[in-house]
Amino acid sequence: MTDHESDDAGNLADGAGPVHLGAPVTSADPDGQAASAAPASPAAEDGLHSPSPATLAHDERVAREVEQDVTGTGWPDDQLDDALRRELLSPHPTGAAAARKPPSVPLAPLKRMQARFNPLADFLSYVVIFLGGAVGTGLRYLLWLSMPASASGHGLLLAFHPATFLANMIACFLFAMLTSYTAQAIWMKKRTRQLMGRGIGMGICGGFSTLSAMMVEDITALHTGGYLGFFLYTMLSFILGIAVAWFGSWLGVRLTAKRVGSENVAEALRNLQHAKPAIGVRVPVDPSTQLTSSSLGSLAARTDDPDPDTDEIPVVPDPMTGEVK
Amino acid sequence: MGQFLLVCCCGGLGAVARFVLNTSIQRWWNRIFPLSTFIINVVAAFLAGIAAAAYYYQTVPYATYLLFVAGFLGGFSTFSTAINEMVSLLKVRQLGMAGAYFLLTVAIPFLAVVLGWWVGSRGH
Structure with missing residues (x-):
C-alpha cells in the first residue's frame, strides 16, 4: 500500500x-x-x-x-x-x-481517489468486507447459540468456552490456508485474489474469530476465581491456534505446489525464448565480446528473474498480512 | 431473527472499521512488527472490558451488550490474523519478534480488558 x-x-x-x-x-x-x-x-x-x-x-x-x-x-x-x-x-x-x-x-x-492506488477509496472492498464480516459474525453467533456457554459448570473446564475456542481454531486454519493459497496462486487475477483475501480473510475469518470475547471470558473466569482454568484456556487457544495455522499454511502450499511448478516451467521457457536484460543492466556494445542473443538468453534464464512489470505494483503478498496488493 | 440480523450487521461494521484502521496504520508503519493488528486488539479488548462491566452492573441491557460485544467487537477484533502474523514471523525466522508479539498479544489485551472493566465500574 x-x-x-x-x-x-x-x-x-x-x-x-x-x-x-x-x-x-x-x-x-x-x-x-x-x-x-x-x-x-x-x-x-x-x-x-x-x-x-x-x-x-x-x-x-x-x-x-x-x-x-x-x-x-x-x-x-x-x-x-x-x-x-x-x-x-x-x-x-x-x-x-x-x-x-x-x-x-x-x-x-x-x-489518491482511485481504488487502484488507495485501498481506502476502494468501494468494492468495503462491500466485500462488510458482507464477509456479517457472515462471519453470524456464524459465530449461531455457533455460540448452539453450544453451552461453558464446557462445565465447575472446576477447570468452567473457564473453557467451546464455541469461542472452536470458532477461533476454524478461523485460524481457514485464514492460514487462504493466505498461503492466494500467495501461491499466480494464475488468478490480482484483483480476484485481493478481494478474496479481504472478503474471506479479513471479513469472514476476522469476523468469525474474536479476541475480545475471549478476553471477556477470561475476566469472567477471574471474577469467579478460576485462575488455573483461565490460564490453561488462554494458552491452549494461542498454542493450538499457532499449530493449526501452521498446518493450514502448509496445506495451502501443498494444494498449489503442482500447478505452481508447471507455471514456473512455462515462465522459464518464455524467458528462454524472448530474453531481454533487466532494466538498468548495461549490455556491452563491443562486438568482440560475441554476446549473441542466445547466450544472453541463457544468462537471463539462469537468474530466475521474471521480466519486471513496471506498469503495476509487483504481485507479492505482504509477508505479515498475506494480503496481495 | 431481527436480533440475529442486527448482530450480523454490527459484525460487518466492525470488520469495515478494522479494515479502515488497519490500512491507516499500515500506511505509516513500515516495520516488521504487526502494530496494526495489535492496536486493534488492544482497543477492542478495552471496549469489551467497559461493555462487560456496564452489563455486569446493569447499566446497559443484555441486547445492547450482545450487539456491541458479540457483533461489533467480534467483527473488529481478530484472533486469526494475530495468530497468522505469529506464524509468518516464525516462518521468516524472526523468533524473537514472534515471541515478543505472542507475549504482548496475550498480556496487553488482558490488561486492557481489566482497565476497561475498571473504567466501566467507576461509581459502583
Whole structure:
C-alpha cells in the first residue's frame, strides 16, 4: 500500500535510465575498482576512497584500461563469462534511484481517489468486507447459540468456552490456508485474489474469530476465581491456534505446489525464448565480446528473474498480512 | 431473527472499521512488527472490558451488550490474523519478534480488558 510512492520513483528512474546506457563499459572488474574509476563524482562520497589526486583524466585512463582488459584477450573465456554474468546480475540503479536516499514522490491528488492506488477509496472492498464480516459474525453467533456457554459448570473446564475456542481454531486454519493459497496462486487475477483475501480473510475469518470475547471470558473466569482454568484456556487457544495455522499454511502450499511448478516451467521457457536484460543492466556494445542473443538468453534464464512489470505494483503478498496488493 | 440480523450487521461494521484502521496504520508503519493488528486488539479488548462491566452492573441491557460485544467487537477484533502474523514471523525466522508479539498479544489485551472493566465500574 505504501509502496506506490516508491514505485512511482522507480518509474521515474527508469525514464532517466537510457541516458546512462551509452556510458563506457567498465563492467567486468572483480574488485569493484570500476566504481572508483567511474567519472561522475570523485568527491569525498565515502571515506574509504583514497585521497590521491584523482583527476578526471586519470579516471578516464583507468576506465579505458579496464575496458581494454575486458575486451582484450587478458582473461580466459569462462572467467570473462563469469565476470560478465556477475555484472549483469548486480543491480545498477540509474538516475534518481542511484542516489543514497532515493526521493519518494507523493501520489498525485487524483490518484489518491482511485481504488487502484488507495485501498481506502476502494468501494468494492468495503462491500466485500462488510458482507464477509456479517457472515462471519453470524456464524459465530449461531455457533455460540448452539453450544453451552461453558464446557462445565465447575472446576477447570468452567473457564473453557467451546464455541469461542472452536470458532477461533476454524478461523485460524481457514485464514492460514487462504493466505498461503492466494500467495501461491499466480494464475488468478490480482484483483480476484485481493478481494478474496479481504472478503474471506479479513471479513469472514476476522469476523468469525474474536479476541475480545475471549478476553471477556477470561475476566469472567477471574471474577469467579478460576485462575488455573483461565490460564490453561488462554494458552491452549494461542498454542493450538499457532499449530493449526501452521498446518493450514502448509496445506495451502501443498494444494498449489503442482500447478505452481508447471507455471514456473512455462515462465522459464518464455524467458528462454524472448530474453531481454533487466532494466538498468548495461549490455556491452563491443562486438568482440560475441554476446549473441542466445547466450544472453541463457544468462537471463539462469537468474530466475521474471521480466519486471513496471506498469503495476509487483504481485507479492505482504509477508505479515498475506494480503496481495 | 431481527436480533440475529442486527448482530450480523454490527459484525460487518466492525470488520469495515478494522479494515479502515488497519490500512491507516499500515500506511505509516513500515516495520516488521504487526502494530496494526495489535492496536486493534488492544482497543477492542478495552471496549469489551467497559461493555462487560456496564452489563455486569446493569447499566446497559443484555441486547445492547450482545450487539456491541458479540457483533461489533467480534467483527473488529481478530484472533486469526494475530495468530497468522505469529506464524509468518516464525516462518521468516524472526523468533524473537514472534515471541515478543505472542507475549504482548496475550498480556496487553488482558490488561486492557481489566482497565476497561475498571473504567466501566467507576461509581459502583
